[in-house]
Amino acid sequence: MGEDMRAAIYRRGELVVGTFADPIPEAGQVLVKTMACGICGSDLHFCDHAQEFTSLASRAGVAAMEVDLSRDIVLGHEFCGEVMDHGPSSDSRLKPGQLVCSLPVVLGSPGARTIGYSDEYPGGFGEYMVLTEALLLPVPNGLPAALAALTEPMAVGWHAVEIARVRPHHVPLVIGCGPVGLAVIAALKQKQIAPIIASDLSPDRRDLALRMGADAVVDPREDSPFLRAQKIARPVGIGGALSNSVLSKNQLVFECVGLPGMLRHVMDNVSEEAEIVVVGACMQPDSIEPMMGMFKALTVKFSRTYTGEEFAEVLQMIAQGALDVSPLVTDVIGLSDVPATFDALRTPGAQAKVIVDPWR
Incomplete structure (x- = not known):
C-alpha cells in the first residue's frame, strides 16, 4: 500500500x-x-x-x-x-x-x-x-x-419476503425485475412459494426472472400483470370454484421499481385486500391517494434492508448452493x-x- x-x-x-x-x-x-x-x-x-x-x-x-x-x-x-x-x-x-x-x-x-x-x-x-x-x-x-x-443485495430480497409473511393463499407478483426484484424472486423460489409472477419491460430481465425462479413473466405493455396473477391463481375452495372474494385476497405484490408513480399505479390496479410490499427505493417525492387504499382495504408495508441474522443466513445459502x-x-x-x-x-x-x- x-x-x-x-x-x-x-x-x-x-x-x-x-x-x-x-x-x-x-x-x-x-x-x-x-x-x-x-x-x-x-x-x-x-x-x-x-x-x-x-x-x-x-x-x-x-x-x-x-x-x-x-x-x-x-x-x-x-x-x-x-x-x-x-x-x-x-x-x-x-x-x-x-x-x-x-x-x-x-x-x-x-x-x-x-x-x-x-x-x-x-x-x-x-x-x-x-x-x-x-x-x-x-x-x-x-x-x-x-x-x-x-450477499447484501440478496439479503434485501430475503428480508422483503420475510416481512411479507406469505400465506398459503398468496400468489406473489413481483413488479420490476432489476436486481432487487430478482432477489425477491430468488427468495420466494427458495421458500418454495409458487406460482411466482414477474413483470418487467425488458425481455432480458424477464428471461432472468425465469432463470431465478419465476413461473410466469409479463410484458406490462401487452398484458396486465395484476390480471395475469388473478388468472394464474389456483382454486383454494371446494370443487375448484374460485370466487371473486377469494381472488381478491390472493394478491401479494412486491413493488421493486422505485420510481415516482409506481406505488400509486400498484394501488390503482391491485384487487381488494391486496398486500403490497415496497422494496424499490424511490428517492424523489411521490403521491398516492389514501382513499384508494381505504376503498380497497389495502395493506402497504415498506421493507428496509435486513437483519444481521438474515445477512449471515443468506451468505450460507449462497455458499451451499441453496440460492443460485x-x-x-x-x-x-x-x-x-x-x-x-x-x-x-x-x-x-x-x-x-x-x-x-x-x-x-
Whole structure:
C-alpha cells in the first residue's frame, strides 16, 4: 500500500476515478483489500439525488448515514474483501488472506457509519476498506468473491419476503425485475412459494426472472400483470370454484421499481385486500391517494434492508448452493469503467448485477 489508493469517487456531484487516502484500521477494525463490489440502484440514486438522500436520512434520524457532501465519498456497499491487517485491540481471529463479507456498517471513533455512504470510511469502489472485526463473516466453501458480494443485495430480497409473511393463499407478483426484484424472486423460489409472477419491460430481465425462479413473466405493455396473477391463481375452495372474494385476497405484490408513480399505479390496479410490499427505493417525492387504499382495504408495508441474522443466513445459502446467484452477474468491470457504467445503468437494459473489481 502507498499513501493513496485508487477509487471511484463521488466528488461534489460527479463520479470520477481518482485517489483517496488509504484507510487505516482503528481499534477493533480490520484492513481489507476489496475483491469485488456490486453496483446498487441506491448508488445511482445517491449520485443523482445526494441532497435528497442525506436530507431524508437526517429527517428519519439515521445517524449512521450522516455525510458531508462537500467531501469525497467512495460509494459501494455490496462487497467482499480479503483480510490484510488488523488494527489495535483486535483478536485477529481471521488471518490475512481470508475472504470476508460484512454488514455495510463500521464502528469507529465517530460512531456507527454506513459503508458506501460516508465521507470518513471508503466503500467498495476503492482498493481498500476498513471493516469492524466483530461484524466480519468468513466466506465459506471457496465461494468466489464476485458471488459472495451478492450477499447484501440478496439479503434485501430475503428480508422483503420475510416481512411479507406469505400465506398459503398468496400468489406473489413481483413488479420490476432489476436486481432487487430478482432477489425477491430468488427468495420466494427458495421458500418454495409458487406460482411466482414477474413483470418487467425488458425481455432480458424477464428471461432472468425465469432463470431465478419465476413461473410466469409479463410484458406490462401487452398484458396486465395484476390480471395475469388473478388468472394464474389456483382454486383454494371446494370443487375448484374460485370466487371473486377469494381472488381478491390472493394478491401479494412486491413493488421493486422505485420510481415516482409506481406505488400509486400498484394501488390503482391491485384487487381488494391486496398486500403490497415496497422494496424499490424511490428517492424523489411521490403521491398516492389514501382513499384508494381505504376503498380497497389495502395493506402497504415498506421493507428496509435486513437483519444481521438474515445477512449471515443468506451468505450460507449462497455458499451451499441453496440460492443460485450466478445468473445475476452480467458484467465485471474495473474502476476506470465505473463512471460510464453508472451512466449506462440509468437506462434499464440487459444488465442485472455489475461487479466492480478494483484490481481489474
